[in-house]
Amino acid sequence: MKVIKIEKSQWAEGLEKARQSMRLIGPVAEKGYHSFQELAPGQAPDLDFQNSRLSPKGLAFPQSEVMLTYTMDKNDPECGIMKEADKDYGPRAVIGIRPCDAKALALVKMNFDTDEYKDPYWLNLYNATTFVGLACDAPCATCFCTTAGSGPFDEQGLDVLLVDQPEHYLAKALTDKGTQWLQAAGFTAETDGAAAIDKAKSAAQARITAKIETEHLRGADTMALYNADFWEDVAFACINCGTCTFTCPTCWCFDIQDETSRGQGVRMRNWDSCMFPIFTVHTTGHNPRDTKIHRVRQRFMHKLKYFVDKYDQGIMCVGCGRCVNQCPVNIDIRRASALMNRVGQDARCAVQEG
Structure with missing residues (x-):
């Protein structure tokens, strides 16, 4: 997998280039907390955060979502007829989602995308999204992701993994969708950053001391x-x-x-x-x-x-x-x-x- 070097001085310009072909969503500070919101033109995601208060699962599974509309007006010839609500499934990129949250969406997908049933609302939003993850260098004291099948640099569910460095980001392209986003943003300078990513990953994992015990659950009565x-x-x-x-x-x-x-x-x-x-x-x-x-x-x-x-x-x-x-x-x-x-x-x- 190739690694792209993104100079922080070029970050904002690249986001604006990507915005020309897709909507951008990212963490925004509001009233002391962070939440994932659509970014206005010229607005950059606030990547200086540990975690959002609510998880970003609402990106594929809105807290409240109108599915159908109808009228009960008897004078309307369409009275009692339900219609699909207008939806926007245009391409979008989520910038800065944490690896644990991307892994969580991959787990939830197992419920909404089965052989018997496929939820069109959930899948259309999920499939329209490019997930640009931000590796977690400073996990919270209560994070126990490394013993829960995830990790601060976990790649599951991500299209790109960003790793923060003092003067630049290292971007690991994980899927074709991720490569397309990097190209749309004009981030194409390849570098040999694998060693730096491994070093940062080891340091982040060492900071996680909380754990969850699960080894005897599978097969338990x-x-x-x-x-x-x-x-x-x-x-x-x-x-x-x-x-x-x-x-x-x-x-x-x-x-x-x-x-x-x-x-x-x-x-x-x-x-x-x-x-x-x-x-x-x-x-x-x-x-x-x-x-x-x-x-x-x-x-x-x-x-x-x-x-x-x-x-x-x-x-x-x-x-x-x-x-x-x-x-x-x-x-x-x-x-x-x-x-x-x-x-x-x-x-x-x-x-x-x-």
Whole structure:
């Protein structure tokens, strides 16, 4: 894979060249936090940040998205007919997405792009996007990406990986889409930067000391985990606010609802949360997860066990640490995983001894 050297003095000019063929999105500082927003002409992404408060999963999965429109006006010949809402699936580039968040989108894609079902809204946005990642040189204290199948220089889900150097960026082109973006921006000066990237990667990984224990989850008895005696303790402080799911880059639950005003209506898809009490309420009034213990257990079992077994791969978490940082009652996915992992380890030891 070729490495391109981008002088920082040429960075802004290159972005403006790329803007001629696609929209640009990047991290923007606002009220003390960063969020990913479309960049205005002449506006550069603020790459001096650790992580955005909300994950950028909304780039492919908007928090609220109009799917269909309709009218209830009986005088309108199209009364009651639903139409596809106008969409913009033009090319765009996301500048500065962190590797963990790009990996998270790749995980979420497994849910929206299957052999049986392909979500056109999600896939059209995802496929229209070039992901230009920014390697993470200064991980947060609560980052545990290296033990969650990701890492500060992880390349999964990225088209380009940018590595910050004092006077320039090293850009590693990972896909044809990434190469096309670099060419559109006029960044074509190849360099031998592999050694510098490896050195920066090793330094960044060494700064990550937090970890999540998962080695005994795959193959662990599902019912033993489900019936474990620690769930009441884990869930005790939960207030069902949903902060963990809304900040999580891999949560994909949504609700679809109709909203009508003055005879005009829309059908919308909105983020939802398995932590909300009404999430699983049936039309009969029955709620199979009517206590917070049920809901907290479902969240962690889905992330750390159900997903692992269904897709035969790692956990549904990339170790960004947002839920750890922002939970108002300090519930920690690392502790829950350690407890689950211990049950899996004990069960495995029992089988071996038997």
